[in-house]
Amino acid sequence: MPEKDESANVSGLRERLRAARSVFVLTGAGVSAESGVPTFRGGGQTAVWKGMPFEVISSAEMVGRDLALVWEWFDYRRGVLRTCRPNPAHESLARWQTRLPQFTLATQNVDGLHAEAGSRGVLELHGNAWRARCLDCGNREDVREKDAGVRPPVCRACGGLMRPDVVLFGEMLPEDVWVEAAERAAAADVCLVVGTSAIVHPAAGLPVAAKRAGAFLVEVNPEATPLSDFCDLTLRGAAGEVLPRLDF
Numbered sequence: 001m002p003e004k005d006e007s008a009n010v011s012g013l014r015e016r017l018r019a020a021r022s023v024f025v026l027t028g029a030g031v032s033a034e035s036g037v038p039t040f041r042g043g044g045q046t047a048v049w050k051g052m053p054f055e056v057i058s059s060a061e062m063v064g065r066d067l068a069l070v071w072e073w074f075d076y077r078r079g080v081l082r083t084c085r086p087n088p089a090h091e092s093l094a095r096w097q098t099r100l101p102q103f104t105l106a107t108q109n110v111d112g113l114h115a116e117a118g119s120r121g122v123l124e125l126h127g128n129a130w131r132a133r134c135l136d137c138g139n140r141e142d143v144r145e146k147d148a149g150v151r152p153p154v155c156r157a158c159g160g161l162m163r164p165d166v167v168l169f170g171e172m173l174p175e176d177v178w179v180e181a182a183e184r185a186a187a188a189d190v191c192l193v194v195g196t197s198a199i200v201h202p203a204a205g206l207p208v209a210a211k212r213a214g215a216f217l218v219e220v221n222p223e224a225t226p227l228s229d230f231c232d233l234t235l236r237g238a239a240g241e242v243l244p245r246l247d248f
């Protein structure tokens with residue numbers, strides 16, 4: 001797209017955001033890529049760990065079969081995340097929240113970087129890798145407060161075994177979070193989809209629902225996705241470069 005059109009699109013969108021009554025943003029692994037968090041399907045490859053595709057190690061079935069191995073995988077992922085800090089894309093979204101009457105940020109990411117950048121009330125559709133949840137009583141605790149030498153961690157409330165508080169393959173999303181995200185998406189004037197391959201459902205259905213309810217739909221991604229043709233505007237670039245240009 002010629003440079004002038006691109007900048008016209010960016011300034012047009014900035015005005016639309018400034019005037020918006022309600023904005024809904026859905027993010028995926030791509031928004032954290034510039035922070036050093038590996039994406040799942042970047043470059044056509046899917047993540048593999050110890051020879052296991054992540055759909056296998058990150059599954060409900062594996063929690064039943066080998067909970068200790070699931071913790072080893074998440075301890076490894078937290079090891080990667082520990083060195084990652086929010087990037088300008090996370091920071092822009094945190095700023096927008098303070099400037100809009102109705103702003104909703106829903107993420108598929110479990111890295112906690114949106115909250116670290118200052119975003120409040122982030123709808124964590126797939127949970128959070130820094131939290132553990134008791135298999136018996138459902139109590140949630142911060143993994144950083146647990147003894148790293150005890151795996152699986154033990155629940156402070158009932159003594160039960162704990163699992164990562166992350167939505168694994170074959171599992172439903174947390175209902176309260178899902179219902180709120182679906183309601184907010186359907187009420188949005190503008191919906192931005194940032195850094196997701198838009199193939200994992202039900203999250204990938206949120207921008208479609210927003211568009212069907214009348215939202216202006218925008219995709220920010222260096223690559224095309226199955227959602228691209230459905231969008232009113234696609235901005236091909238890295239989130240950390242594109243979102244600050246939309247600051248209003």
Ligand code: APR
Binds near residue numbers: 029033126195200221
């Ligand atoms: N800025 C914006 N987008 C980017 C960037 C960047 N700097 N780098 C990569 N991308 C895009 C890629 O082009 C790709 O479309 O981010 C997307 C990442 O896609 P996936 O790796 O599939 O991640 P995501 O869409 O979040 O996956 C959804 O699948 O594996 C499950 O639970 C996991 O939440 C995850 C869900």
